[in-house]
Amino acid sequence: MKADIHQLYNKDAKEEGRTASPMPRRGFLQKSALAAMSLALGGEMVFAEYFPAGMIPAGLAQSDEPFQLPGKHPELVVLNDRPINAETPAHLLDPELTPADLFFVRNNGIPPEAETINPNTWTLTIDGESARQKRTYTLSELKQRFEQVTLQLTLECGGNGRKEFNPPAKGNQWSVGAVGCAAWTGVRLRDVLQDVGIKSDAVYIGYYGKDTHASGDPGKEPISRGVPVAKAMEPETLIAWSLNGEPLPWLNGYPLRLVVGGWPASCSGKWLERISIRNKVHDGVKMGGQSYRVPCNPVAPGAKVADEDMCIIESMPVKSLITYPKTGAMIRQGQQLPLRGHAWAGDLEVREMHYSIDFGMTWRPCRLEKPTNRHAWQHWQAEAGFPKKGYYEVWARATDSNGAMQPMLLPGWNPKGYLNNACHRIAVKVV
Amino acid sequence: MGKPNDTQDYDKLLRSLYRAIIFLSSFIVVLATGLIYYGLMGNPFSQSREATAAAVKREMPVADLPSADERIADGIHLATGLRVAEGFEVVRATCTGCHSGKLIAQNRATRDGWQEMIRWMQRTQGLWELGKNEADILDYLAANYAPVEIGRRANLDVEAIEWYILGE
Numbered sequence: 001m002k003a004d005i006h007q008l009y010n011k012d013a014k015e016e017g018r019t020a021s022p023m024p025r026r027g028f029l030q031k032s033a034l035a036a037m038s039l040a041l042g043g044e045m046v047f048a049e050y051f052p053a054g055m056i057p058a059g060l061a062q063s064d065e066p067f068q069l070p071g072k073h074p075e076l077v078v079l080n081d082r083p084i085n086a087e088t089p090a091h092l093l094d095p096e097l098t099p100a101d102l103f104f105v106r107n108n109g110i111p112p113e114a115e116t117i118n119p120n121t122w123t124l125t126i127d128g129e130s131a132r133q134k135r136t137y138t139l140s141e142l143k144q145r146f147e148q149v150t151l152q153l154t155l156e157c158g159g160n161g162r163k164e165f166n167p168p169a170k171g172n173q174w175s176v177g178a179v180g181c182a183a184w185t186g187v188r189l190r191d192v193l194q195d196v197g198i199k200s201d202a203v204y205i206g207y208y209g210k211d212t213h214a215s216g217d218p219g220k221e222p223i224s225r226g227v228p229v230a231k232a233m234e235p236e237t238l239i240a241w242s243l244n245g246e247p248l249p250w251l252n253g254y255p256l257r258l259v260v261g262g263w264p265a266s267c268s269g270k271w272l273e274r275i276s277i278r279n280k281v282h283d284g285v286k287m288g289g290q291s292y293r294v295p296c297n298p299v300a301p302g303a304k305v306a307d308e309d310m311c312i313i314e315s316m317p318v319k320s321l322i323t324y325p326k327t328g329a330m331i332r333q334g335q336q337l338p339l340r341g342h343a344w345a346g347d348l349e350v351r352e353m354h355y356s357i358d359f360g361m362t363w364r365p366c367r368l369e370k371p372t373n374r375h376a377w378q379h380w381q382a383e384a385g386f387p388k389k390g391y392y393e394v395w396a397r398a399t400d401s402n403g404a405m406q407p408m409l410l411p412g413w414n415p416k417g418y419l420n421n422a423c424h425r426i427a428v429k430v431v
Numbered sequence: 432m433g434k435p436n437d438t439q440d441y442d443k444l445l446r447s448l449y450r451a452i453i454f455l456s457s458f459i460v461v462l463a464t465g466l467i468y469y470g471l472m473g474n475p476f477s478q479s480r481e482a483t484a485a486a487v488k489r490e491m492p493v494a495d496l497p498s499a500d501e502r503i504a505d506g507i508h509l510a511t512g513l514r515v516a517e518g519f520e521v522v523r524a525t526c527t528g529c530h531s532g533k534l535i536a537q538n539r540a541t542r543d544g545w546q547e548m549i550r551w552m553q554r555t556q557g558l559w560e561l562g563k564n565e566a567d568i569l570d571y572l573a574a575n576y577a578p579v580e581i582g583r584r585a586n587l588d589v590e591a592i593e594w595y596i597l598g599e
Contacts, residue, residue, distance in 0.1 A: 078533075080537070081531045082530055082531040083531075164581075164584060166578070166581045166582065166583070166585075167540075167541075167578055168538065168539040168540060168578050170538050170540065170544070170548055171538070172537065173538065214529060215530075215556065215557060216529075217557055220557065325597055326595075327587075328595055330596050330597060331597050337597070393587060408584075409583040409584045410583055410584050425587055427587050
């Protein structure tokens, strides 16, 4: 069966029902081919109309085919295929804005099937104990009624870097690439909440999306998190429908999502259909227990921490990446090594950026750009020289506007492995 | 200009064959998936944990698609990403109905740590009582996915680095 699918793909596009769409540089499958693919997959192929021709669905691909996610770059590292979780290798985060196909995917559940998503009929409902009324907006009403804004906002998974914790923490073992910064277009959450009316006892907002639980149990929700009202009311907190000028990628929340810059990306609900204004801390799925929480007080590695001693993560810590060169660069003696990357600091700004080529003994400053807007990651550059041949590591370290800097070792151990902001390292050889 | 008739006919035949195979395989996949779903979940509208547990005890279903790639490379079962060792089948059947085997394979924990994850799934994710299978599952996980002592921070994985020459 699989060989047949491969052959189906290798055949001439026109002959087998693949065709070029008006969208540039992409061919899409026609219905007949899609039906065959869906049958072979044993289920409807979601978001099939955006499934590029020439790409083999993951469910059918042989292991020697790269695992490819619909609409995503083949070099994303897939950590988990159900639910889908994939991170971006550091060197592919080099562009100033992360392209849509390179934006990491952290899904707690299964996205709604593409056939069920119609942006023309999609609605967002605002309700909750602290809403003055229950009100529903269509997507086009949101676009017409409220001021549209485009902001560069950094989203990072709370568990980015989990892989390095010892003892290990359960969950997807993210390395460094569960982060991205894109230009998001939408309306301010604040404007919509104010249009509905917020009672004075409002404490939190909680989102609900159209994704479903990975087990298939319709009675279970995959995730429903949120933020305190003060964060919701910040002018940079958006209800967004566009990433870098295009509709949101399906795996990143198409057609509508929250974007709450600087906080764990799990606050930024995808496939957004409802927001509740709560008169208490939102109690949705993955708000309680140990999810997206760290010990209120520091603990020793491996400690067991009771749920009531775990506190909700708010701002993400200061962090940076070396996006050029890719780790493993070999240069000649005397050759200067250009370095560049991005740095971000949750609710704060990055004030200084340094690099070291001697395992942290000496640090040299990098040129650091201001953020385009609050919560945008900041670009940095430097040129490193090396005294003699040998193996080196380039370490990068950002300092935030409060003076906090990235640790060289792992920061405070926590049971779920969140908030690892240890400095990024690449290997370099001078030959 | 056309291909000789016999080549065209052969192409046509081949194509019809593809379609027939795809259709038949799909039918089997759909049927098997349905049966497995039924076996695992029972009737979703009158689901009871006891019934589900009984179903699991009676016969251990294979939870991922039976058409999946059954090849094994370097001791890894390619379809699930799990290490093939004693207990593999019961782990595959029990765990991969709800989540990818890759979620297991990327994690490391002690036997107690794995048991804690099972308890969490039973508490919050609808995992049933595992009965006598639990010990086998824990043995497999503890043996194959045990933590490695890496100190406060591991070295860069120098073996895994692909060295390349960076031009000026």
